[in-house]
Amino acid sequence: MKRLLILVLTTCICASSHSAPIKAGFAERDITPKIGMERPGGYGKVFHRTFHDACKARAAVFDDGNKAVALVGLDALFIRKPSVDRVRAAIAARTGIRPGGVLIGASHSHSSGPVGMILPGEFDHASEWIQELAYKQSSVADPVYLKQMEQGIIEAVVEAFESRQTAQIGFGRGHEGEVQFNRRFHMKNGLTYTHPRYGNPDMLEPAGPIDPEVGVIGVWSADGKELLGCVVNWACHATTSPGGISANYVHYLEKAVRAVMGKDIVVCFLNGASGDITQVDNNSPVRQTGGEAAIKVGGSVGAETAKVLLKMQTRGTEAVIDHKLKMLEIPRRKPGAKRLAAAKELAGRPRKPTDNTTDWIFAKETLMLDALIAKEPVRKVEVQAIQIGPAVFLTTPAEYFCQFGLDQKKASPFAFTWPVSLANMLVGYVPTEAALGPRGGGYETRLTSYSNLVPDAGARMRDAGIDLAKSMKPGEPPKANDPMKFTAPWAYGAVPPEVD
Numbered sequence: 001m002k003r004l005l006i007l008v009l010t011t012c013i014c015a016s017s018h019s020a021p022i023k024a025g026f027a028e029r030d031i032t033p034k035i036g037m038e039r040p041g042g043y044g045k046v047f048h049r050t051f052h053d054a055c056k057a058r059a060a061v062f063d064d065g066n067k068a069v070a071l072v073g074l075d076a077l078f079i080r081k082p083s084v085d086r087v088r089a090a091i092a093a094r095t096g097i098r099p100g101g102v103l104i105g106a107s108h109s110h111s112s113g114p115v116g117m118i119l120p121g122e123f124d125h126a127s128e129w130i131q132e133l134a135y136k137q138s139s140v141a142d143p144v145y146l147k148q149m150e151q152g153i154i155e156a157v158v159e160a161f162e163s164r165q166t167a168q169i170g171f172g173r174g175h176e177g178e179v180q181f182n183r184r185f186h187m188k189n190g191l192t193y194t195h196p197r198y199g200n201p202d203m204l205e206p207a208g209p210i211d212p213e214v215g216v217i218g219v220w221s222a223d224g225k226e227l228l229g230c231v232v233n234w235a236c237h238a239t240t241s242p243g244g245i246s247a248n249y250v251h252y253l254e255k256a257v258r259a260v261m262g263k264d265i266v267v268c269f270l271n272g273a274s275g276d277i278t279q280v281d282n283n284s285p286v287r288q289t290g291g292e293a294a295i296k297v298g299g300s301v302g303a304e305t306a307k308v309l310l311k312m313q314t315r316g317t318e319a320v321i322d323h324k325l326k327m328l329e330i331p332r333r334k335p336g337a338k339r340l341a342a343a344k345e346l347a348g349r350p351r352k353p354t355d356n357t358t359d360w361i362f363a364k365e366t367l368m369l370d371a372l373i374a375k376e377p378v379r380k381v382e383v384q385a386i387q388i389g390p391a392v393f394l395t396t397p398a399e400y401f402c403q404f405g406l407d408q409k410k411a412s413p414f415a416f417t418w419p420v421s422l423a424n425m426l427v428g429y430v431p432t433e434a435a436l437g438p439r440g441g442g443y444e445t446r447l448t449s450y451s452n453l454v455p456d457a458g459a460r461m462r463d464a465g466i467d468l469a470k471s472m473k474p475g476e477p478p479k480a481n482d483p484m485k486f487t488a489p490w491a492y493g494a495v496p497p498e499v500d
């Protein structure tokens with residue numbers, strides 16, 4: 001009896017103290033679109049005419065010997081679920097990483113490849129006119145490009161997995177809050193506007209927060225000498241398009257990190273809760289778009305990342321890996337009878353030169369949303385948690401408002417909690433309930449084929465992410481590798497003042 005008890009006890013101890021040396025690998029692939037392809041980011045068609053810098057899929061794989069996960073930072077406006085499903089299946093087949101352990105976060109680059117807004121076939125169920133609006137009058141994904149992008153993600157993850165090695169891992173946070181701004185403002189009329197523009201006499205104070213945290217994971221070779229790669233989390237729209245095909249500010253973020261830390265470092269960037277965050281300061285007369293803004297934003301966050309990495313001297317060799325998924329079912333908001341009738345009146349026919357362009361575009365969106373509701377009135381929404389030791393990434397497939405990310409950080413039991421928006425699928429803007437309330441309003445609250453979930457969608461995603469984080473067992477941040485022990489003070493310095 002006694003012997004049996006000891007045996008059972010031994011088993012328990014082994015199971016609960018599982019830890020193995022962390023292995024990690026990094027790789028990237030070029031997913032630059034071709035000149036002439038569509039450049040998504042608006043509600044109509046725009047095409048790429050010039051090239052500025054390469055768009056990439058940047059992958060990091062972490063493996064504790066028990067579970068493995070892959071993080072992918074994607075230079076894209078977003079990624080849709082069918083692509084993610086195909087990529088996850090291929091990665092599972094080639095590496096054994098479970099589909100739920102693969103996180104693909106789009107940077108929201110407004111200067112990258114044709115991934116939408118609309119997917120080919122998405123409106124085949126609708127009338128001929130709605131198909132015309134969706135396929136001819138809106139930005140549509142290019143199936144050739146989707147294949148190229150998916151292949152790039154798969155190859156980057158497989159190479160990161162195959163090249164994984166025992167490593168030193170560190171965690172840290174920096175601060176960059178001077179190049180990001182909340183773009184929503186309370187107005188004198190009691191509503192909230194998006195980008196009221198500098199000099200607007202009716203503009204009051206910002207309607208929401210920013211989140212200046214720069215979250216960083218650094219991974220070094222086992223001897224600590226070579227930085228292999230890093231994961232960076234920070235929240236801001238990637239709308240600093242420098243002109244032409246570009247990874248947007250992420251290009252300069254990578255450039256800044258590489259300038260300090262080494263030219264081959266893979267920088268896996270995951271955008272935080274940035275649905276209402278922009279590089280544009282509506283309180284400043286200085287223009288904040290284009291190349292200069294891209295350098296300023298990317299360079300500042302990249303320099304801060306390098307600072308965090310340089311100071312990351314406390315590193316571990318173990319980190320527990322875990323991943324969990326939750327699928328929510330969230331209904332769409334339905335356009336009312338009056339809105340629908342007005343939309344039919346305006347966009348139920350080809351646009352006339354006398355039509356107000358903005359009104360026509362959003363009438364088109366109302367009609368397209370109506371068609372989507374006929375097919376799918378309730379959306380399945382994936383929320384994912386990925387643990388790497390003392391850090392957890394909490395995903396939403398939304399252009400998620402900043403406040404939700406701050407709420408998650410506050411409620412999470414982890415030392416480092418990093419929200420990732422536009423991850424693993426796409427549900428458009430998800431504002432706070434206040435933004436959809438009587439004092440709300442603004443661009444993100446417009447009811448479109450892109451953004452249309454019910455007002456409590458954001459809170460439900462937030463709470464699901466927090467629940468997942470709470471169901472995991474956070475690891476301790478690494479302790480000093482070779483801690484110094486006190487023997488004696490510095491002999492030169494341990495004296496009273498010598499004044500004579």
Ligand SMILES: [Zn+2]
Binds near residue numbers: 108
């Ligand atoms: Zn956006």
